[in-house]
Amino acid sequence: MFLVDRNRFNRPLVTGADPNTGVVSFVRNPVIPVCTPAQAAALNPQDQCSTGAITVFSGGASYRYEALQVKLDKRFSSRLQLTASYALAKNTGFVAVTQYDNNALNYGNVGTPRHTLTVSGVYDVPKFGGNSLLLRGLLNAWTVSFIAEADSSPPLDTMLTGLDLDGDGISTTLLPGVSSHNLLGQGLSQSELRSLVAQYNASVEARTRTITHPDGTQTVIRPRTPFNQIISPIVLPAKFSNWDSFFSHDFRLTRRIKIKERATLSLIGEVFNLFNVTNLTGYSNVLNQPNYGQPSARAGQAFGTGGPRAFQLAARMEF
Template sequence: APIGAMNFANLFTGRAVGDFLLGLPSAFALTSFTVIDQSQRMYFSFLQDDYKVSPALTLNLGVRYEYSTPPIERENRLANFDPATGAKQFAKNGSRFGRTLIHPDRNNWAPRAGFSYSPQSGWVIRGAYGVFYSHAVRQGREGMLGFNPPFLVDNLLVANVFGPTAVASAALFRLADGYPQGLLDPNKLSPFVYRRAQDPNQRTPYVQQFNFGIQRELASNLLLDVAYVGNKGSKLPGLRNINAQAVITNPNGTQSAGPRPYTSFGDIQWMENRVASSYNSLQVRLEKRFSSGLSALASYTWGKTLTIGADHLSTSPGGPGIDIGVFSVPQNPNNLRAERGPAEFDITHRLAVSYIYELPWGRGRRRGQSWSQALNLLLGNWQVSGIHVVQGGLPLTAILGGNTVLNLGSDRVARPNLVGSPELPRSQRSVERWFNTDAFATLSPAPQAFGNAGVGIMRGPGLADFDFSVAKNINVDENRYFQFRTELFNAFNHPNFGPPDIRREATTFGQILSAGNARIVQFALKLYF
């Protein structure tokens, strides 16, 4: 079943709508795919018990076992690659491994342990440890083995010309003429074409989670919780191009890259257990339980999330991996230590405050119980609430936009060399120059090398968001009431800027080109019954 998309930019007429009216697309994508029908079985069992050592000490002990069979496809429409033989592998009838192309992982034991100790009234000490597995990859994440030729083929055509004089000669095609001829047909492909492959011995990724905290009741309805919270990710999935061109290490050579190991193939993205992560944080929480019309919660987190080697999915352009559509691949897959840095979602400091306050005036409240119906309708039974968040910025990684590394394939983008400190004093930061753009140099063409700029060595703008709401309840009877609400999002109209451009060669390098929403005010009338 084919699906596709066309993009109309201002390449030919100077206006995107003009290109569209003339039927001149700037890019055209057509994907021919087979709808796969995967299935698998999952088994989970656990044993848990609470053991009360004393009135003050309770232990929580347990163990969990998880097993998920490798996925199979109803008509065996799966394909993989065998690096040992350099040949294709297709799912086939027979043994279950023959149908799945992936070995099962039966070593998924997950112990759990925790304790709660109250040395005296108003004090509680807690701690816990547990192992948690993720079966997403072994469930065929992104249909890894089903998204290979001949079951899927991507066609992408891009026009690389500008200006009206190039319309006749350089347009991809005109809509009036139909789709271009000669696109790849998955039914006519050579069997030696691949995009994705998976280690058949890939293990189930897991995360160890641990925490230790102290809770103290400061006063009636007021609780303080201070905790250390951390986790460690192991055997996480990552991609490596096992058919990258060989690196030439001779600085006097005439080429920067040699031939591919498997000359009959292009890039082969190999998913394996190659990524690790860690998270450590101090978390402080102050909670005011509801009393006297007020409930409130304030939480502060000081944390750090580190990764070694990018995962194969990227969520932001400033992260440790370079987003190439579906995959995110390190600059040098043979040196993951150089990829160690803050995770693309890491936020060092975050403060969040929320509250609900019922104003004390009106019938049924502390004051105004004798108000007239008209006065109560106007001034009584109001409620004020808010959610306020202040946090630091996300990590940024400078890249050489559009330049592949050492001509080793189109799956990686280089990082530049670092020649100075990328940070600017807060007083010198602006939307025109958020970081020190002079701290990055482009790679010289000879000798070529991997850039030495680290991952996540800069930070983008932080966030300050203040949301308020004011609500008025109007009783109809005991079971029904109207509520009128006024809600303000970003009430102070504080600018929350997006990340700056991280492409070294771009004219907008270091500039911030986007921002979040301005103040939004909305009104609502609800009937509760």
């Protein structure tokens, strides 16, 4: 479910524009007319006017997950167990309300990686059969296990914030020419995005005026939205990305020590993200900001997987 203002209380109506500055004058233009100060003070239910948004919960959000999953299992035998799982996935559905007049533009890729590979295994180290009691005590009853995950990079959105380009009262919109959310990396290439940005910038420049003053100085008058928001060209970074791929390799080493007939102590050592792969996150999806497609953080330490390399020691008693 999501919220929609059926009254479109913030929808602007342009009443004029200053030719020298480009400043736009506007008034609110909701579906139900705005109350006058006298009507707002009277609170008469018979007045056909509104003082704010009429928020409605909409149940129109839907999601569709499609995937092809392949799994290989080697059952435990000869001291070894292995499992490998691969998923080719596509997850689409409601993302955000950025358009009142075309609900399809509120949908898109939800953000699931296209490819996911997970491999895990358990290996019981063979018993040492030598004559040395010390070596038998040190080298026997060891188990090595691991889990490795690799995900392709999720898609990234192409948003413009602080701009109500279509005058519907929502100051967040998709880049013109983009058909749905989160397309970069899954349906839209970097070259195609640069082409759409070039078209957008050409449109902005075509509506830009330059005024030359008597003293020779010039003022650039950029176009404005019906909300009087200045529309400037988009400056993309030289390099940007739709998120980062994800890699993590976690290992566990276990030593079992038999204390009594029915009591066993397990000493456990674990390392998460063994190769300390920097899994970057926090990519900005706002095109009209200078940090578009740039990371701002790395994966955290939730359960250890994927974050900075970490070690953990534990003990478990079974009886």
